[in-house]
Amino acid sequence: MATFPLPPGSMIGILGGGQLGRMLALAAARLGLGVTILTPEAGAPAAAVSARTIVAPYNDAAALNDMAATCQVITFEFENIPANALDALARMGAALAPGPRALAVAQDRFDEKTFLNGAGAPTVAFAAVDSIDDLRDALQTLGAPLLLKTRRGGYDGKGQVWVSRADDVEVAMAQLGHRPCIAEAPADFRRELAIIAARARDGEIAVYPLTESHHENGILRRTSAPARAAPPVIASVERIAATILSTLDYVGVMGIELFERDDGALLVNEFAPRVHNTGHWTLDGCEVDQFEQHIRAVAGWPLGPTAATHHVEMTNLLGDEANDWEKLAREPETRLWLYGKGEARRGRKMGHVNRLRALDR
Amino acid sequence: MATFPLPPGSMIGILGGGQLGRMLALAAARLGLGVTILTPEAGAPAAAVSARTIVAPYNDAAALNDMAATCQVITFEFENIPANALDALARMGAALAPGPRALAVAQDRFDEKTFLNGAGAPTVAFAAVDSIDDLRDALQTLGAPLLLKTRRGGYDGKGQVWVSRADDVEVAMAQLGHRPCIAEAPADFRRELAIIAARARDGEIAVYPLTESHHENGILRRTSAPARAAPPVIASVERIAATILSTLDYVGVMGIELFERDDGALLVNEFAPRVHNTGHWTLDGCEVDQFEQHIRAVAGWPLGPTAATHHVEMTNLLGDEANDWEKLAREPETRLWLYGKGEARRGRKMGHVNRLRALDR
Numbered sequence: 247m248a249t250f251p252l253p254p255g256s257m258i259g260i261l262g263g264g265q266l267g268r269m270l271a272l273a274a275a276r277l278g279l280g281v282t283i284l285t286p287e288a289g290a291p292a293a294a295v296s297a298r299t300i301v302a303p304y305n306d307a308a309a310l311n312d313m314a315a316t317c318q319v320i321t322f323e324f325e326n327i328p329a330n331a332l333d334a335l336a337r338m339g340a341a342l343a344p345g346p347r348a349l350a351v352a353q354d355r356f357d358e359k360t361f362l363n364g365a366g367a368p369t370v371a372f373a374a375v376d377s378i379d380d381l382r383d384a385l386q387t388l389g390a391p392l393l394l395k396t397r398r399g400g401y402d403g404k405g406q407v408w409v410s411r412a413d414d415v416e417v418a419m420a421q422l423g424h425r426p427c428i429a430e431a432p433a434d435f436r437r438e439l440a441i442i443a444a445r446a447r448d449g450e451i452a453v454y455p456l457t458e459s460h461h462e463n464g465i466l467r468r469t470s471a472p473a474r475a476a477p478p479v480i481a482s483v484e485r486i487a488a489t490i491l492s493t494l495d496y497v498g499v500m501g502i503e504l505f506e507r508d509d510g511a512l513l514v515n516e517f518a519p520r521v522h523n524t525g526h527w528t529l530d531g532c533e534v535d536q537f538e539q540h541i542r543a544v545a546g547w548p549l550g551p552t553a554a555t556h557h558v559e560m561t562n563l564l565g566d567e568a569n570d571w572e573k574l575a576r577e578p579e580t581r582l583w584l585y586g587k588g589e590a591r592r593g594r595k596m597g598h599v600n601r602l603r604a605l606d607r
Numbered sequence: 608m609a610t611f612p613l614p615p616g617s618m619i620g621i622l623g624g625g626q627l628g629r630m631l632a633l634a635a636a637r638l639g640l641g642v643t644i645l646t647p648e649a650g651a652p653a654a655a656v657s658a659r660t661i662v663a664p665y666n667d668a669a670a671l672n673d674m675a676a677t678c679q680v681i682t683f684e685f686e687n688i689p690a691n692a693l694d695a696l697a698r699m700g701a702a703l704a705p706g707p708r709a710l711a712v713a714q715d716r717f718d719e720k721t722f723l724n725g726a727g728a729p730t731v732a733f734a735a736v737d738s739i740d741d742l743r744d745a746l747q748t749l750g751a752p753l754l755l756k757t758r759r760g761g762y763d764g765k766g767q768v769w770v771s772r773a774d775d776v777e778v779a780m781a782q783l784g785h786r787p788c789i790a791e792a793p794a795d796f797r798r799e800l801a802i803i804a805a806r807a808r809d810g811e812i813a814v815y816p817l818t819e820s821h822h823e824n825g826i827l828r829r830t831s832a833p834a835r836a837a838p839p840v841i842a843s844v845e846r847i848a849a850t851i852l853s854t855l856d857y858v859g860v861m862g863i864e865l866f867e868r869d870d871g872a873l874l875v876n877e878f879a880p881r882v883h884n885t886g887h888w889t890l891d892g893c894e895v896d897q898f899e900q901h902i903r904a905v906a907g908w909p910l911g912p913t914a915a916t917h918h919v920e921m922t923n924l925l926g927d928e929a930n931d932w933e934k935l936a937r938e939p940e941t942r943l944w945l946y947g948k949g950e951a952r953r954g955r956k957m958g959h960v961n962r963l964r965a966l967d968r
Contacts, residue, residue, distance in 0.1 A: 268636065272633050272636060272656070275629065275947065276945070277932075277936075277943060278945025278946065295657075296656075297656075547933070548933070548936050550936070556916075571639070572612055572909070575638075575908050575909050575911070578912040582638060586636065586641070588616065597639065
């Protein structure tokens with residue numbers, strides 16, 4: 247069994263090889279820690295900056311055995327890892343951070359909202375929908391329109407559909423493949439907020455400044471941080487974050503997305519048990535960024551300071567927007583991050599820019 | 608032939624696999640560029656964060672052919688690369704940055720000082736010493752004591768000896784193995800300064816704020832930046848740096864070490880045709896750090912801004928000082944960089960810390 251804190255030279259396993267894994271690997275390297283990536287995709291963005299890459303399906307027994315035997319702690323950068331992969335790693339005696347429970351809860355939108363309400367974190371009203379009849383009932387209890395989402399899978403706005411009338415229920419269920427769903431009352435919000443929070447092995451919690459986020463077509467477009475918000479709103483978000491982390495006995499960084507309603511009330515939309523796109527601004531705008539913070543937490547190191555050093559507008563570079571790299575590299579206030587992805591498919595996250603300005607005083 | 612600027616996805620070759628190569632590889636990854644390392648040492652610090660590592664002697668023809676065929680530009684992180692390796696790469700049509708001339712000049716302390724004086728950059732008085740008689744003559748012309756150094760090789764204070772009296776000349780030459788040497792008059796300085804400067808393919812030059820450096824036993828111990836200095840001193844250092852870079856038609860980042868004499872005059876001690884330990888403070892204290900700047904320059908990208916965002920005290924972690932990582936990770940003002948080296952030999956550079964504070968206004 248590994249003993250924590252893990253000394254420099256230790257190996258951290260990461261399930262998933264995308265840009266989040268890539269930026270985690272860069273952070274681990276700064277601290278003298280190695281990274282082994284498990285990814286089903288050859289040529290994944292994280293592979294080019296990691297000591298070792300295993301290309302195999304997430305539930306490949308030999309690959310998981312190898313990870314458990316060679317990594318002193320294993321984390322993930324992607325929440326759609328099959329739960330049985332984490333279970334297998336736990337049985338092999340691997341140290342997992344965050345633990346399997348956080349992943350399991352986050353993988354099912356109904357379980358997630360049920361958990362959040364149980365932990366005292368407010369959400370929109372919701373109901374499980376397993377059938378056309380359930381959806382009809384939900385239209386009665388939650389009102390119309392409602393947002394129908396598959397309970398599992400789906401990201402960046404995929405796997406969801408609006409339902410406005412009882413006449414639409416059959417088509418809606420068919421569109422989502424008659425899979426188990428959750429119906430959600432509309433959030434009726436004036437803006438979207440997000441917060442990055444970290445919890446160490448000893449229970450210490452550190453939160454980053456609040457972020458305002460803007461989505462387009464279900465994909466995060468840009469964030470602005472630190473967000474202007476009244477001190478009680480900030481305190482409320484921080485309290486919600488701390489409650490979620492503590493209740494899950496969480497270790498690592500988590501991204502939490504919230505709605506601020508017109509009346510000022512806060513609703514948690516969802517949490518991601520990993521480093522998060524709404525925290526990319528911390529790379530250039532905070533004392534210790536979310537990636538180093540996650541590595542510190544899972545390795546059992548003390549957490550780093552989280553104060554903002556700059557105001558940052560983060561903009562995702564989607565698809566061929568990354569072709570503007572030369573122009574972006576010329577902007578003095580802009581820090582450019584590119585993920586090393588080959589094909590610039592429409593809507594694909596190819597990189598991001600952090601545009602800095604002095605903090606508002 | 609590669610055309611510049613190199614687009615993201617291009618491969619940058621680096622000769623040398625130490626901590627400088629490691630930090631260059633991290634910077635390249637941020638910009639979506641890949642890195643191939645050529646190093647004679649298996650398990651070199653840069654290998655763990657590079658897309659590809661070739662383990663071979665620097666003048667291995669097959670390895671150099673491979674680098675020339677697969678890398679769109681080749682740079683180095685270490686100035687004791689055999690000059691014939693660069694010549695071979697140039698013959699193979701590889702794009703080299705910096706070019707072979709800068710490396711050749713920097714590899715020979717006599718040629719270096721001759722070049723500096725020719726470019727109008729002042730140095731201490733010096734003389735070539737090829738024999739015991741030459742050394743006796745140097746004691747006459749330069750005065751005693753003088754510092755005798757091998758013309759080639761040697762770093763971190765190795766390969767040099769003080770000579771005080773004519774009686775010592777035979778022992779001194781024997782200590783340095785009767786190799787070709789340079790005799791230098793003592794610098795008589797009140798402090799050591801350093802500056803990191805970059806030059807782009809289009810001739811644009813960017814300089815970083817001045818750094819004050821402190822050596823112990825010939826090894827850099829700590830730097831403080833931006834250094835307090837009178838505006839004419841800063842202007843003078845910047846002019847010297849620009850002259851050196853332009854005269855060499857240099858592409859990339861260079862570290863220049865200077866003496867400030869008691870009378871305020873500046874003398875160039877030496878330059879390193881690469882990223883430099885006196886520039887590690889830029890990692891956490893400047894808009895774009897020296898490693899990203901070097902990658903930008905050699906890839907033909909526009910240079911980034913170089914203003915300081917913090918005052919930084921950089922301290923090297925030598926040998927077992929790196930064992931204090933847990934304590935250092937707990938200091939809120941401290942950013943920790945560890946190089947992934949296995950054995951903490953006495954005096955070996957294992958990492959560094961940047962301690963930040965608000966800029967003096």
